[in-house]
Amino acid sequence: MARVEDRWTRKDRTRTPEYGTGKRWRAVWTEGGDERKKSFDVKDTAKAHLAWVEHNQRSGTYVSQDRGRVFVRDLLEEWVDALAHLKPSTLAATKSDVRATIRPYWGDRILADIRRADVQAWVSGMGKAARTVDTIYGRFRSFLNWCVEEGRITATPAKGVNLPQGVKREHIYLTIAEVERLAGAIAPHYQDLVWFLATTGLRFGEAAELRTKDIHLRRQRLRVARSITDVGGRMLIGPPKGGKERDVPITAFIAERLAARLQGKGRDDLIFPTLRGKAMRSNNFKRRDYDPAVTAAGLPAELWVHDLRHTAASLAIHSGASVKSVQRMLGHASAKITLDVYAGLFDQELSDVAARMDALIQTHTNLNLPEISLALVKPA
Incomplete structure (x- = not known):
């Protein structure tokens, strides 16, 4: 039976040998046939603990203290x-x-x-x-x-932890001329890759795992079905980020370059292997080929390989692609994510909309539409 014991004083008010040492009030309860004890400084706190134990035992949510007494x-x-x-x-x-x-x-x-x-x-x-x-x-x-x-603890101690705030890195968007400079500065073996990443928006791991069977030249499409990642020196193949496959459009310019690469390849051959025919490792590519090319092309030293994906998004948006189209091309889970990531680019598109409307107004001005409009507002 659950009870609260006074460790310091007996019922006849005489002192026990434990008087003045440790916490005075001891909550005692039964758990799985065994007696459990826990001491408190205040009697009401001991009672509250027993009430909590009894409530959770009745509701089936009680967690034994022993189950949490284990090394992580x-x-x-x-x-x-x-x-x-x-x-x-x-x-x-x-x-x-x-x-x-x-x-x-x-x-x-x-x-x-x-x-x-x-x-x-x-x-x-x-x-x-x-x-x-x-x-x-x-x-x-x-x-x-x-x-x-698993019933080891009743609540997570990780709740409410404050995390450090990082400085958000600004995206770098290249122009077509800058992409051309970068491609011209990198080893010839990887020139097609630079153009490919800057126009399709594939992540590096998706491009590194792209195979002949994923390319559909007649439709000018490619299928992103897998991605490869270097984790601790192990090359692991899995689904793309988000777990969903997607179709990505390719320009005629890229299709022509891919057609040359497909010559003599089997269905499962890599489109962009290393010089030795192996799958590319992102760190090796960046250190050995990409970073030196960035320097040689006179581009910002902080230009990441991933900025080529951002460049593809920028080119697509400025060419008039809708938010939904860009979302599908990049493989974002929702259009909201696309807008959140590239809000500044779409803001520029709003200015372009205004410019196009100005052009329309100018066209109608030549048709004397303003005079008609003024006539409509003349007093009767």
């Missing part, structure tokens, strides 16, 4: 094994973060003893880029949520 390291492997729903590249990245950052810091901690302040101190002192901190924290938060679902 003993649960991490079990949690990772439960992540079968993740695509291979994400799972590999998660394992890497667990091995390099999460396990070294949290492995020897008792799960039930972790408090929000502990998680906040870890996040604040991680010393990594804001985006990296957000990713690693997100993985640990998922682990703690899993612990709640």
Whole structure:
């Protein structure tokens, strides 16, 4: 039977041997046939704890203290094994973060003893880029949520943690002339790749995994069905970001270049392999070929390979493509994401709309439409 005991004083008001040591009030309850105890400084707090235990035992939501008295390291492997729903590249990245950052810091901690302040101190002192901190924290938060679902703890201590705010990097959009300079400065083997990325908007991993069977020259389309990622030195093939395949239009200019590359290739051959015929690694390509070409072309040193994707979006928008078309080309989950990412470019399109309307007005002006309009507003 649940009860509150006075550790310091007996019923006859005489002092016990424990008088003045430790917390005075002890809550006692039964759990699975065994007696459990927890001490408190205040009697009302001990009573409140018993009420909480009894309520949760009746509702089936009670979590035994013992289930949380376990080292984090003993649960991490079990949690990772439960992540079968993740695509291979994400799972590999998660394992890497667990091995390099999460396990070294949290492995020897008792799960039930972790408090929000502990998680906040870890996040604040991680010393990594804001985006990296957000990713690693997100993985640990998922682990703690899993612990709640498994009945190890009653609530996650990761809730309400403040994350560092990074400085948002501005996109760099190249003009056609600048794309031409970049392509001319890079090794001939990769010149087609530069034009391809700057006009299709494919991510590097999607282009690196593109194969002959994905190209449909007659329709001037290509199918983005897979992506390859270098995770810890392992090349992992999985679905594109977002998990959905998509069709992307290609210009006649690109189609002509792809046609030359398709000559003599089998259906499963890579379109853009390395000089040795292997799948490209993003870091190697950037360091050995792309960055030197950026310098040689006189372009900003901070120009990323991913900026070629932004360039493709810019060219599409300025050519008159709708938000929905750009969304489909880039593989965004929604048009809202496209607008959020490229709001500034569409703002320019609004100015272009006004310019086109001015041209229309000017055309009608030549037809004496203003005089007709003035006649309509003359007083009767």
